[in-house]
Amino acid sequence: MSKMFRKSVLTVASVGLAAGVLAGCSSEAEETGSAEEFEGTITIWDGPRWPDKDDNKFHWLEQKIAEYEEANEGIEIEMVQVPWAEMGDKLGVAIAGKGWPDIAPVDISGSAVSIDHIEQGVVEPLDAYIDDEAKKDFYENALDAYTYDGKLYGIPNSITLHTMLLNLDLFEEAGVTPPENGKWTYDEFLSAAKELTFDRDDDGKTDVYGFSTYIMPGYYEAWPFFYKNGGSPLNEDMTEFTFDDPETVQAIQDLADLKLTENAAPETHGGNDVGGTFQAWANEEQRTVAMQPWATWAIGAAQGAYPTNFMVAEYPAGDAEEAKTIGGVGGWTMFHQDGDANKKAAVADFMQFISTTDEQVTMAQNYGVFPARISAAEKDPFAENPEMARAMEMSEQVVMLPRHPEWRKIDEAIQTELQLVFNGEKTAEQAMADAKVVVDGLLE
Amino acid sequence: MTQVPMGAVPKKGEEKLKIRKRSNQSIWKQMKKNYAAYLFLLPKLVLFTLFVAIPVLWAFVLSFQEYKIFGSEFAGLQNYITVFQSAAFMAALKNTLLFTIVTVPFGVITALIGASMIFALGKVSQSFFRSAFYLPTVTSMVIIAMVWRWMYNYDFGLFNYILGWFGVDPINWLGQSSTALWALIIMQCLIPFGVGIIMYLASMGSISNALYEAAKIDGAGSLKQWWHITVPLLKPTTLYLVLLSTIGSFQVFTQIIMMTGGGPGNATETLVHLIYKTGFRDFEFGLAAAQSVVLFVIILIFSVIQFRVLRHDE
Numbered sequence: 122m123s124k125m126f127r128k129s130v131l132t133v134a135s136v137g138l139a140a141g142v143l144a145g146c147s148s149e150a151e152e153t154g155s156a157e158e159f160e161g162t163i164t165i166w167d168g169p170r171w172p173d174k175d176d177n178k179f180h181w182l183e184q185k186i187a188e189y190e191e192a193n194e195g196i197e198i199e200m201v202q203v204p205w206a207e208m209g210d211k212l213g214v215a216i217a218g219k220g221w222p223d224i225a226p227v228d229i230s231g232s233a234v235s236i237d238h239i240e241q242g243v244v245e246p247l248d249a250y251i252d253d254e255a256k257k258d259f260y261e262n263a264l265d266a267y268t269y270d271g272k273l274y275g276i277p278n279s280i281t282l283h284t285m286l287l288n289l290d291l292f293e294e295a296g297v298t299p300p301e302n303g304k305w306t307y308d309e310f311l312s313a314a315k316e317l318t319f320d321r322d323d324d325g326k327t328d329v330y331g332f333s334t335y336i337m338p339g340y341y342e343a344w345p346f347f348y349k350n351g352g353s354p355l356n357e358d359m360t361e362f363t364f365d366d367p368e369t370v371q372a373i374q375d376l377a378d379l380k381l382t383e384n385a386a387p388e389t390h391g392g393n394d395v396g397g398t399f400q401a402w403a404n405e406e407q408r409t410v411a412m413q414p415w416a417t418w419a420i421g422a423a424q425g426a427y428p429t430n431f432m433v434a435e436y437p438a439g440d441a442e443e444a445k446t447i448g449g450v451g452g453w454t455m456f457h458q459d460g461d462a463n464k465k466a467a468v469a470d471f472m473q474f475i476s477t478t479d480e481q482v483t484m485a486q487n488y489g490v491f492p493a494r495i496s497a498a499e500k501d502p503f504a505e506n507p508e509m510a511r512a513m514e515m516s517e518q519v520v521m522l523p524r525h526p527e528w529r530k531i532d533e534a535i536q537t538e539l540q541l542v543f544n545g546e547k548t549a550e551q552a553m554a555d556a557k558v559v560v561d562g563l564l565e
Numbered sequence: 566m567t568q569v570p571m572g573a574v575p576k577k578g579e580e581k582l583k584i585r586k587r588s589n590q591s592i593w594k595q596m597k598k599n600y601a602a603y604l605f606l607l608p609k610l611v612l613f614t615l616f617v618a619i620p621v622l623w624a625f626v627l628s629f630q631e632y633k634i635f636g637s638e639f640a641g642l643q644n645y646i647t648v649f650q651s652a653a654f655m656a657a658l659k660n661t662l663l664f665t666i667v668t669v670p671f672g673v674i675t676a677l678i679g680a681s682m683i684f685a686l687g688k689v690s691q692s693f694f695r696s697a698f699y700l701p702t703v704t705s706m707v708i709i710a711m712v713w714r715w716m717y718n719y720d721f722g723l724f725n726y727i728l729g730w731f732g733v734d735p736i737n738w739l740g741q742s743s744t745a746l747w748a749l750i751i752m753q754c755l756i757p758f759g760v761g762i763i764m765y766l767a768s769m770g771s772i773s774n775a776l777y778e779a780a781k782i783d784g785a786g787s788l789k790q791w792w793h794i795t796v797p798l799l800k801p802t803t804l805y806l807v808l809l810s811t812i813g814s815f816q817v818f819t820q821i822i823m824m825t826g827g828g829p830g831n832a833t834e835t836l837v838h839l840i841y842k843t844g845f846r847d848f849e850f851g852l853a854a855a856q857s858v859v860l861f862v863i864i865l866i867f868s869v870i871q872f873r874v875l876r877h878d879e
Contacts, residue, residue: 213845219634237848241634337826388719392740393828397718409720529846540829544740 153249154462156470160195163468165224166212168205171487181483185475196467216243221456223468227275228266228450236526239269245455246272250469258478262521263493266450269524276476277452277493279484281417282519283342284446284512285434288402291329291411295319303434303511304444307349307375310412310437314385317411331385333410334376335398336540338533341447341522342414343391346376348447348520349439354535355523355564362560364535365553372439373549377542386410391543403427416449420508421489433511435518448519450493452476485509491516527563534559621861624854632850644855654856656831657839658863660746664835665814665867668753673806675754676761677799681791683762684769695763702759710823713752714739717824739825742832749820749833761806768802769795804875808868815864836860 165186169178177183179202186198201222203211208227212234215221221243227234238244251273256264263277285303292299297316300309314331321328334343352369355362363369380386387410389397402413403423414436423429435444453472458465481497484490486506491513492498503510525531538552547555596603628644630637648654683694701709716723717738725735738748772795780790818837821827827834827842840860844853 210845213848216634217845217848217850235848238634243634337828388735388737389740392719392737393826401720533842537828537830541742544737544742544829546742546830 154464154466156193156463156467159461159463159467161464162197162199163224163464163471164199164201164222165471166201166203166208166222167226168203168208170484181487182475185480189471189474193467196471198471223458223464224453224455224472226278226451227454228452234454235529236269236524239274240526243457244274245457245465246274247276247455247469247472248273250466250473251276258494258496260493260495260498262448262519263450263452266521267452267454275452275454276472277450278476278481279451279488279490280448280493280516280519281451281490282446282448282512282515283345283414283416283436284420284515285412285414285436286402286419286423287432287434288408288411289430289432291317291408294321295329295411299432300434303432305434305437307437307439311375311379311383311385314379314412315383318385327384327387328409330387330390330410332379332412333386333390333398333401334414335389335393335395336391336536336543337393337395338529338536340395340536342416343376343539345414345436345444345446347372348445349437349441351439351441353520353523354531355525355560359523359525360564362531362557362564365550365557368440370549370553373539373542373553377545377549380543381545391540393540403429417491417509417512418489420512424506424508431508433508435515444515444518445520446515446518448516448521451490452493525564530563531560534563624857627851627854628858630851630854632848632854637851640851644852645859647852648855648859653831653834653839654836654859657834657836660831660833661815661817661835663746664750664753664817665811667750668814669807669810671754672758672810673761673803676758676806677765677796677803679757680762680765680769681795684766691766695766698757698762699759701756706819707823709756710820713820714824717748740829742829745825745829745832749817749824752820753814753817758806758810760809764802764806765799768799772798800875804871807871807875811867811871812864815860815867 165182167179167182170181172178173180179200182200186200190196190198208225212221212225212227216234216238234244256273259277260280263280264273267273267275267277287299289299292313295317297313300313305313310332317329317331318327319329320326336343347364347369350368350372352364352366352372354364364373377391380388380390387401389401392398398410398413399415399419399422401407401410403419404427412434420433423431436446438444453476455465455468455472458468476494478492478494478496478500481492481494482500482502485492485497485502489509491509492502498513503513522528523531535556538547538556541547542549542552627637629640629642631640631643679698683691683698686694719725719735719737719740722738724738728735736744739745776794776798777790780794785793816837817835818841821833821835821838822841825833827838836856837860840853840856843849843856
């Protein structure tokens, strides 16, 4: 993109912005500032994405930074490379020390940044920079994920969801027919899981199990199973714990019983070993589990680093007769800025620069996420990737987790009890009754 | 000049004597006289003040506040009340106490026995074992935890593989409440206490040979010599090592975050892991600071008790 073009985009954006805020008061217009007038450094944190030929997983953002700096003299963008596994902790420490970056890729309902931070002013609202017309290009649930108290606190750049991944080689070996169009009931799933559990070499030991997953605070691969009978962790106005209703208790017990009574899941089912669980499904040396639920990144992994003959299926439908899945939204967040309105405008401008329709298409095709922009989805980024296209169809089944300020504690209270159900120390009924005591206390 | 073993505690009479001597000269005069020593100490003192003393004091202040990013509010004793009413804190305290009570004596006793066996060897063998036992001390606990996580793996871990030789069913070491904490305790016990061995060896070298020769003349065997001469004379070192490893055990963290995350349930939750979660997951820094102060007091109480029980009296 030429420098002149970038300048003109900035100018148009600034004029548009000015026009947009004319309806408001003049002081608000002053506060919005002008990106063109800013000179200085913007700091952005990002995690590794897809590799280039030199195995550089930060090349996409490096390229975007170079383009932006060339088009905007006087603005320097400093990227800090942070492994995804450390992003939450590092941001937590940075927030505690008021040493946050200007921009970071976080979900405001995630573990690093919470609604409590928004209430304290750590995250900047972006409504002054993204007008209603621009918002129309984003999926509603993507915008909802970054909206709190009527204000937008981030630019959504991707949507992820969880799907079931089925190893078709193991289905064939066990003589099991995969679900037609990836749709099935829980009974059909259970029957398949049992048939997929077999002793390959007749040595009296099970070599392949039908299903496995893991349970850990902050991870939700197993949770769509708990929603299958129509349940949810909290009631609609988030005043009461509802995972203890009989339907949900049954759904939880069903999934634990895959190991405890049906012997269709390994001993590690419901443990806390994320890497080990994935290796059991994906690693060519292992392949000891036929079906596992994962977020969409695993589709890319199964097509790349861990080549597997697989298909994407929906979570099985239970009594509610509709399959459900848990979704998540990724995006860019602006952290608190001290007074400099021009810098704010420049930060917002760069955030938009890396969140355009084209960038979201690039991200979708290379990084295994779904675009948050409708216009990007309309460009059919998965025309040559039927598994991702199949997963994208499931976005209609997405339910979001409750957005409660105490969610992290609520989540831990539930997940630690779930661990005890899956290792057979408590029944689902006991565990959820115990979780209710803690969660209702937090909700008060 | 009498060689005092490392970690030796001055006798009561000596303490009084020194205090009296100090009172005769003003501190300022002493500082002027020994200015070179104070200059050498200055960098360390500055670093200690910046990175230890001020944060500790700040944590104490913070423990009386409800922490907010932009302007905390005074909360009185509320954080402390929350700490003592918290079931999670009590569970973490119980787990940490069990961890400490088992691992500290085991670590110190095995270090003493190990050092005694090594001390009896020739110089080359001594050097070899000294290095071998010290190696785990310079290895990152993260690496050690990863290796042990693999050893505890249900499907292909070393322990279940060995159990399989004896026809014993595999154990879900880290996945069951009944075994998870013990698995971490076993791990801690089986990592050689390198610092302990090195310090015991150093202290053993300062015990006068005349004592052993006298004991031999009196007809004492090796075991009796060890029990009646070596062990009592190593008491100051033992006190130091017990204090050091108690503080370390109360602060157990890396193994927990790397291997169990405190689970299953709260089976392996420990105090420092809980403090970490309260601070950096829940962002309740006031409460985390109060938990830290309570932990500090617990360690202080344990240290005073150990100091009184094990101190080197006449």
